[in-house]
Amino acid sequence: MALLRLEVPDSQINDAIDQREWRHALQLIEKREKRLKRDETIDWLTACKASIQMLLPEVTKQRQGHALLDTLYQRKPPVVDVTAVMTIEAFSEYRKDSDARLDVLWTQVANANPNNEGLHRYWFKKRLQTKDWQGARKAAMAYMKHFPSKPEPFFWAIFANFMASKSLKTPDQEKVLCGTMAYRMCAKAADDVHAEPGKELKSGRVLRTPGDVAFLLDVFESQGKWKEAIAVLESRRTGIKSRIGKRSWDLVLRKFQLLEYVGEWLDQFKYSSTLLADACAEDSRLQIHGFGEFGNNWSTWVAMLRAAANLRECKVKADDWLSRIAASICTQHAEGSSGRNGMCAKMLLDLSSLVAYGGTPRQGAALVESCCTYFKAYGKKQFCFNDLQICLQVLDSTMAQTLLDEVRAHIKKEQADLFGDQDQLREVDDLESRLELDANQLIMNVNMLKIEYYLIHSRRVSEKPEDRIALENFVVECIKIYHVAVLSYPDAKNAEGRTERLPGDDGGLLAAMGLIRLHALGNRPEALLQAVSLLQHLVHESPFNYEALVTLTAIYTKFGAGWLAAEHYSRLSIKNIQYPAISWLLSTRISSIYPYTPQTGYKDPTEKASADPVHHLEQALDYHVHLAESDPEEIVNFLEAGQYASLVHAMGNSAYNQLGFTKYMLQVELARIERLAGVGRNLDYRRLAGMSSRMRWRKMKANTHDAQILYHHKWLSQQAFTALAYDNATKQNRYFRRDDVMNSIIASNDLKESSTPVEDVQIDLTRDLDWISMIYENKVGDAEPRNRNAETVADKFNKMRDWQKHANHVMSTMIEKDGCHLKTITGDTRVPDWEFFHEVYLGLDNCRLVEKTMDVIFAGNRKFRIVEHGFAEFLTQAVRTLCSEYRGIVHAAALQLRESLSHKKHRRCLVYSVVSRKEDTEDKDTIAHWLRRLFTDEQHVQKTLARLTAAWRDALTNIVNLTKPTNTTNLPLR
Numbered sequence: 006m007a008l009l010r011l012e013v014p015d016s017q018i019n020d021a022i023d024q025r026e027w028r029h030a031l032q033l034i035e036k037r038e039k040r041l042k043r044d045e046t047i048d049w050l051t052a053c054k055a056s057i058q059m060l061l062p063e064v065t066k067q068r069q070g071h072a073l074l075d076t077l078y079q080r081k082p083p084v085v086d087v088t089a090v091m092t093i094e095a096f097s098e099y100r101k102d103s104d105a106r107l108d109v110l111w112t113q114v115a116n117a118n119p120n121n122e123g124l125h126r127y128w129f130k131k132r133l134q135t136k137d138w139q140g141a142r143k144a145a146m147a148y149m150k151h152f153p154s155k156p157e158p159f160f161w162a163i164f165a166n167f168m169a170s171k172s173l174k175t176p177d178q179e180k181v182l183c184g185t186m187a188y189r190m191c192a193k194a195a196d197d198v199h200a201e202p203g204k205e206l207k208s209g210r211v212l213r214t215p216g217d218v219a220f221l222l223d224v225f226e227s228q229g230k231w232k233e234a235i236a237v238l239e240s241r242r243t244g245i246k247s248r249i250g251k252r253s254w255d256l257v258l259r260k261f262q263l264l265e266y267v268g269e270w271l272d273q274f275k276y277s278s279t280l281l282a283d284a285c286a287e288d289s290r291l292q293i294h295g296f297g298e299f300g301n302n303w304s305t306w307v308a309m310l311r312a313a314a315n316l317r318e319c320k321v322k323a324d325d326w327l328s329r330i331a332a333s334i335c336t337q338h339a340e341g342s343s344g345r346n347g348m349c350a351k352m353l354l355d356l357s358s359l360v361a362y363g364g365t366p367r368q369g370a371a372l373v374e375s376c377c378t379y380f381k382a383y384g385k386k387q388f389c390f391n392d393l394q395i396c397l398q399v400l401d402s403t404m405a406q407t408l409l410d411e412v413r414a415h416i417k418k419e420q421a422d423l424f425g426d427q428d429q430l431r432e433v434d435d436l437e438s439r440l441e442l443d444a445n446q447l448i449m450n451v452n453m454l455k456i457e458y459y460l461i462h463s464r465r466v467s468e469k470p471e472d473r474i475a476l477e478n479f480v481v482e483c484i485k486i487y488h489v490a491v492l493s494y495p496d497a498k499n500a501e502g503r504t505e506r507l508p509g510d511d512g513g514l515l516a517a518m519g520l521i522r523l524h525a526l527g528n529r530p531e532a533l534l535q536a537v538s539l540l541q542h543l544v545h546e547s548p549f550n551y552e553a554l555v556t557l558t559a560i561y562t563k564f565g566a567g568w569l570a571a572e573h574y575s576r577l578s579i580k581n582i583q584y585p586a587i588s589w590l591l592s593t594r595i596s597s598i599y600p601y602t603p604q605t606g607y608k609d610p611t612e613k614a615s616a617d618p619v620h621h622l623e624q625a626l627d628y629h630v631h632l633a634e635s636d637p638e639e640i641v642n643f644l645e646a647g648q649y650a651s652l653v654h655a656m657g658n659s660a661y662n663q664l665g666f667t668k669y670m671l672q673v674e675l676a677r678i679e680r681l682a683g684v685g686r687n688l689d690y691r692r693l694a695g696m697s698s699r700m701r702w703r704k705m706k707a708n709t710h711d712a713q714i715l716y717h718h719k720w721l722s723q724q725a726f727t728a729l730a731y732d733n734a735t736k737q738n739r740y741f742r743r744d745d746v747m748n749s750i751i752a753s754n755d756l757k758e759s760s761t762p763v764e765d766v767q768i769d770l771t772r773d774l775d776w777i778s779m780i781y782e783n784k785v786g787d788a789e790p791r792n793r794n795a796e797t798v799a800d801k802f803n804k805m806r807d808w809q810k811h812a813n814h815v816m817s818t819m820i821e822k823d824g825c826h827l828k829t830i831t832g833d834t835r836v837p838d839w840e841f842f843h844e845v846y847l848g849l850d851n852c853r854l855v856e857k858t859m860d861v862i863f864a865g866n867r868k869f870r871i872v873e874h875g876f877a878e879f880l881t882q883a884v885r886t887l888c889s890e891y892r893g894i895v896h897a898a899a900l901q902l903r904e905s906l907s908h909k910k911h912r913r914c915l916v917y918s919v920v921s922r923k924e925d926t927e928d929k930d931t932i933a934h935w936l937r938r939l940f941t942d943e944q945h946v947q948k949t950l951a952r953l954t955a956a957w958r959d960a961l962t963n964i965v966n967l968t969k970p971t972n973t974t975n976l977p978l979r
Contacts (some may be wrong), residue, residue: 017454031454048089051077056096078106085117087124094131108140113148119151133644134637136656138169142183157647158216163190164649165559167224168656184228191224192233194756198242198249215253218243219650224258233268238263252296253540261308271321274312280305306350314357345392346688348379352396359399362898369404372396377411378453384415385445387511397459405460412453419446444508447493450486451511451532454479458515468526476526477932480519484539485937486512487749491546491939506547513543514552521560522930529917530836533560534950535936538919541949542940544573551577558590558609565842566956567599568616575615583627585667588625592619594671597846598839601963603956619678629668666721673724680731680853681846723760723768724897730854761840766808770851776856802880805855810886812848835845836915837902837957841853845895845964852888857886896968903961906954915950916943 021030034054051073058070074093077084084090090110097104111128118124125148132141138713142165169175170184197211212218218237226233236241238260241978245256257280264273280300355372362368375397383389400408462479467471488511520536523529537560545555554573561570575589595618603616614620640659643652760768804818859881905911920937922939940946 014049018181021184022053022057028255032059043808048077048084048086048796049092052089052092054094056093058098059096059464063887078217079112084110085114087114087118087121089712090114090935091127094299098131098135103135108143111140112143114145114641115247122148122152122171125151129535130641130644132165133640136168136172138165138172138175138183139179142169145153156210158646159190160220160649163187163194163224164220164644164652166190167227167653170227179607185226187229188230188912193220194292195221195237195240195243197715202449212243212249213889214249214647215256216650218253218256218650219252219259220653222263223653224265225652227265231263235260235263235267235269238546243754244712254296254299254302254456257296258304261304264308267312268315270312270315272306274316274375277305277309277312284647303346303349306346306353310350310353314353314361317357317361345383348375348382349392351375352393356396356399361802369400373400373404373408373411375409380412380456381415384452386413387452388446389448389452390459393456397456400460407537408911409457409460409494411519413458416449416453418697419449447486447490447508447512451509452514453485454483454512454515456489462519462522473523473527476523477520477977480516480523480932481935483512483516483519487516487543488935488939500648506550510543510547510550510553513539514556517553521556524775533564534915534953535932536954538558538940538946538949539936542945544576548576555587555590560589560596561953562958563839564953565598565837565839565960566900566953567595567618567960568603569956570595571618571621572597572616574621580624584604584625588621589667589670591676592622592625592667594674594839594843595622596674596681597843597850599842599960600678600682603959619675621673621685621792622678625947626668626671626675629671669721671722676728679848681850689695724763727767727854728772730774730858761843761847763844763851766812767847767851767854770805770808770855773804773856776801799876802884805859806880806884806887809852809855809884809891812851813891819857835902835905837961841966842960845899849967852891853894856885857887892968896965896969899961899968903958908959912950913946915954918944919946 015033017032018030018037021027021033031054037050038054054779055070055073055077058066058073061070063069077089090107091233093107093110097107109970113120115125115128125144129141129144129148130140132144142162145158145162149162151156157184161816164187166183166187170187172180175183188960194210194212194217203258221237221243222234222517225231225237236255238245241247244250245260250256260276264270264276275926279294280302282521284298284301284952352375355368355375357366359368359372378387381391383392397405399410416828436504457479462476465476487509490512494507517536517540520532520539524536525534537557540553540557540560544550544557547553554576557573557576558570561567561573570591577587579587599618603613603621619741620676640652640655643649887945920940920943921933936946937943
């Protein structure tokens with residue numbers, strides 16, 4: 006329930022309500038009623054009594070409360086007590102209940118207290134916070150009626166009508182009426198503004214600030230009045246250059262949007278061109294719009310380029326306009342920020358030409374030349390690759406190789422100038438020669454490697470021998486650059502012991518990306534171990550390199566090392582709005598990978614909490630809960646400040662956050678942890694399933710996991726389906742209690758779009774159990790349907806037995822040498838993967854679901870006798886035996902794997918796979934060789950892999966304890 010904020014005149018009753026002591030509060034109310042005179046009533050006391058009775062569990066009390074509240078609504082004369090209405094409002098908000106009759110009471114109170122402005126404001130704010138736009142309209146209109154000279158009720162009425170016209174709850178006819186009313190009121194507010202200051206109407210119902218103009222534009226756009234909105238921005242009274250517009254750049258951006266909406270590309274081109282011309286004008290008197298150098302904003306360039314591209318498609322003097330664009334760009338090629346914008350615009354212009362003319366060699370050569378020119382000018386800046394990336398994605402292999410050759414030639418020339426005589430330049434493989442490179446040279450080399458990885462190596466889809474060698478050479482080159490940065494900046498740490506980002510850090514990241522690519526193409530887990538060791542070295546030198554921490558979190562999650570993933574995730578220091586964007590990195594199926602608190606390596610409670618995935622999931626979910634509670638307060642603050650455009654934006658953000666996929670994914674993961682480990686949060690499956698159909702979601706691969714799993718909003722429906730099955734089975738219900746939400750989920754035929762294979766099995770199991778439960782629920786009496794139902798029940802029982810046999814077979818293959826979820830490093834050394842833990846935990850979860858549900862169904866069969874009791878008992882016992890065998894297989898596999906990880910041979914093999922030593926006669930230019938030179942000794946690698954092994958052993962120990970022969974159900978792990 007929501008928070009209850011209420012103050013009644015009686016302090017004792019008020020204290021009891023604050024403490025949620027409902028029965029005590031009811032006793033105090035009844036005592037006070039006994040002291041009243043005959044026929045005397047106090048409306049707030051009656052409202053308080055009725056609202057408290059509705060909160061009590063007894064049905065009789067609830068009926069009395071509803072009857073008493075109905076009496077207040079229908080009373081003649083009507084209720085006009087402000088405290089009574091506020092009491093009903095507060096308790097209604099607390100119960101998350103709404104009653105349209107409450108607005109009738111508010112109207113009566115407002116008419117009885119016409120001079121109480123605080124009452125009108127309170128009424129409107131309450132409707133605003135609950136997003137009841139019909140009630141907000143009534144409140145605003147009543148406020149405007151009783152205070153006609155004030156501007157606030159006028160604009161509040163506009164806002165309420167505007168939001169009502171966009172609400173899904175408003176009927177279609179009402180939407181048209183509300184939208185038209187908001188548009189007309191805004192048009193009047195704009196028409197009443199005078200061009201000269203001091204001549205506004207006395208009512209003050211006019212536009213006063215750029216924010217008011219932006220709000221007017223929102224209203225006009227919602228009604229499709231784009232040309233009228235443009236006219237407002239060009240008007241002498243309300244336009245951008247008027248005393249109201251105050252040359253607001255936000256209004257300039259809105260004008261770009263409006264011109265695009267109506268397709269006025271010629272006007273947009275002229276407007277953006279004049280803004281760029283103003284940026285070049287040395288004399289402010291020559292400026293047309295008065296923005297000066299601020300007009301050289303990147304949004305201006307984008308607007309001009311979009312206009313040019315659309316003019317080309319419309320065949321409107323294309324050559325003339327393109328020549329003017331080129332001339333404008335050339336004028337911006339001066340030193341400073343304008344040069345960067347101009348060069349980027351030139352690249353985008355060539356890119357649009359390449360796309361428009363079908364990729365001709367001439368246009369391709371122009372784009373490559375523009376990219377080369379940009380790299381020569383800004384290759385020593387860290388933003389270089391980000392600016393180039395949009396153009397690089399369209400280059401074919403020939404153009405990509407040409408660009409790379411040009412970039413390498415430029416770098417070679419730069420290094421020749423740095424070292425002196427080019428003929429005496431030492432080999433690039435000589436590490437000592439690179440120590441003379443300064444930070445700019447290092448950044449330029451790193452940018453070249455980024456371009457090479459993006460154009461060449463990221464496009465590889467198969468591991469050919471020549472491709473593998475080229476990728477390994479690329480990784481070696483990246484390690485060398487990173488090593489140079491480490492040796493060149495040994496004193497990077499400041500007085501507090503922190504380390505700033507080194508110029509060559511991106512080289513280490515590129516090397517790790519190359520190693521991950523090697524693993525993806527050739528299934529080489531040793532490449533991932535090398536990437537982990539390298540990234541651990543990087544975060545030791547640069548603790549605040551967030552890209553490295555993010556990559557480490559993903560790799561540790563893939564390895565199934567849950568507390569190591571949580572530990573590095575905690576170092577990201579995620580706060581506030583970052584949770585929806587980043588928390589999925591850890592929460593992706595973490596419930597089935599590591600659903601418990603780490604037992605090793607942490608003595609400090611704070612450190613232990615930082616390595617606990619549940620702690621981070623709850624933090625992220627608490628943020629969403631707090632956001633839902635703080636949104637109403639933020640909305641009211643915008644309203645009080647008169648920032649109506651910001652208020653519209655805040656309302657949109659509130660709805661966006663409420664439909665966010667990440668929040669509901671966190672609920673699913675915590676609910677599964679509650680089932681698997683005994684601690685977590687229950688899942689409100691009805692709310693989850695109801696929201697999933699209109700939820701904002703994105704196609705997203707599950708971290709670096711091998712399985713190509715895409716998160717989909719239907720995945721949430723699947724999880725709601727499973728949660729309901731567990732809810733019914735564990736509460737020993739006789740059958741599943743189906744409702745409309747449940748029926749809609751079961752009717753869906755595509756719940757498997759975004760699930761793993763073991764989750765697909767869970768869906769089939771739950772559906773089969775649901776069918777059996779429906780048969781017992783219907784209690785069929787005639788003979789023919791009873792026989793048919795008996796066949797169905799027997800078929801479903803046999804199907805569950807066959808599934809359990811298959812699950813036992815799949816799990817038994819994991820302890821074989823070529824198990825599908827165990828990765829072989831070297832020789833016979835095998836390590837677990839996330840899929841191993843995912844398969845194990847959800848397999849145990851399925852066993853528990855089957856056992857619990859079949860016990861319920863078997864008990865029901867004793868009464869209804871759908872099948873013979875002996876046959877049902879035989880099948881139930883067979884399935885339970887198979888589930889016990891499954892736990893035994895899992896126990897043996899986890900025990901055997903844990904023992905193998907304890908041997909010294911295992912640790913030596915892991916270290917050897919990262920920094921294997923070659924004989925002196927062999928080639929030294931290998932990844933392992935250069936990693937060994939970077940680490941200087943094996944101690945770093947041993948420490949990194951020892952922690953990884955400890956994480957595996959910790960995870961396997963939990964599975965061993967969970968599947969002991971005495972454990973027939975999941976035991977709490979906390």
